[in-house]
Each structure stands twice: as structure tokens, then as C-alpha cells.
Amino acid sequence: MGLHEQALRVRSYRMELLASNLANADTPNYKARDVDFRDILRSYHQQQPNANTLGLATSRSGHIGSHSLGGIAITPQYRVPSQPSIDGNTVTAHEEKAKLAENNLRYQATIDFLNGKIRKLKQALKGQ
Template sequence: MAISFNQAFAGHDKMLEFRSARASVLANNIANADTPNYKARDITFGSMFDEAKNKLRLASDDDQHIQGSSAADDDSGLFYRNPSQPSLDGNTVDMQREQAEYAQNSMRFDTSFMFLDRKISGLKKALTGN
């Protein structure tokens, strides 16, 4: 029986990619908390999934076939947050919310990493017999 890594990792590898991308977006918001007119951004797993799905190309076996492609740009998974209390300088970053979201994202990253580590350990034990 062949081992499929897509099935073996149960999506935890993709979740780590998402958590890393979200940490970057949240850190960017925190870094720009004092920048006038900066708009806070965020990303969801669903938006990243849709972005990846849109980037898939259709297979064609003839030059006369229409090429299926997406016009999505690199920021298509990001969205702007609605501010709960907009500031006078136009900045929409709520530092307490950003820090809480970053901490929660970090804990979820650690959890996904732990699950992935246990999956890999189980596969190694199955292969080596130890």
C-alpha cells in the first residue's frame, strides 16, 4: 500500500501555510499601527482556498482551446477590516484586537504543528517498526 502524503498529513501542512500567512498580515498591521491612513487587513482560510482554486489552470491539448486562467492578483485573499473605532488620522488598526488575533493565531499554529509532528512521528514508527 502506497503512502499518500496529502492523506497522511490530513491538511495540517496547508493549515501551517495559512497560519504563517495570517501571522505575516497581522504583524504588518501591528507594525503600521501609527501610520496615517493605513487600513488594517486580514485573511481567512476560505479566501486563501478560493485564491488557490482560482489559480488552477485548465488542461488543454490543442492550441486552439481557450486557456483557463484567473485574473486574481496577489492580494486577492486579503480583505480590509471594518474598524470598530476609526481614528482621526484614518488608521483602522485596533492594537488590542491585532495583538489578541496574533496570539490566537500563534496558538493555533502551534496546535497544527503539534498535530503534524505527531503524524510524522507515527509514519516514522510505522516505517521503522520502533
């Protein structure tokens, strides 16, 4: 499945980060985290241009900061707030919701594309 499988895995991880940001919108001193989807895939393909598979792995269960993509560490970056808050929290709820909605749409589009590929492969195997 190649690129689309990779995209799905990175988008899934990004969804976790964005949901965590939104859940901590009222937590004092919480710093919003995110990953740059394009930079991650670009780095992966520069190091492994012919690879078709990848894995997101953690060194420990529940250790979010140690994800990797085919040997390239996926390190969430702390987001610089567009508007500073008094309590030190860098989450802006409406921005997080917008980013989460966009990521969800792109995730679903990738799922739909992969489902189409699988459907075509099944048809080819059946000789249709």
C-alpha cells in the first residue's frame, strides 16, 4: 500500500496528539504538541525511498514521545501559541478542533482510498 499506509499511520498518531491537546485545554502550563506530517514523510522517503512498509513503535507502552517511522524518530514539537494565556497553557481550543477536523478528513480520505485499492485487488483476484 506504500505511501497511503504510511500517511494513515502518521495521521493516526497526529490524531492522538491533537486529541490530547484538546483534552488538556484547561490544564495550567500544558504545552500543545503536534507533528509536521509533510516533514515526517519527506524524511522517511529520503532515508528509505524504496520501502513500502513502516511501523510506529514505542520503547514502552504508553510512551507517546518515542514513535518512529521506519527508523526515523517522530518527535512531537511544542506549538508556539498564537495568543499567550495567563495560566501558561498553549492550547487554543478552536484551533485544536479545526486541526483535528482537518486531520480526521484526511485520515478518512486515506482510508477510503485504501479501501478502493483493496476492493480492486479482490476483484482482480476473482477475475472480474
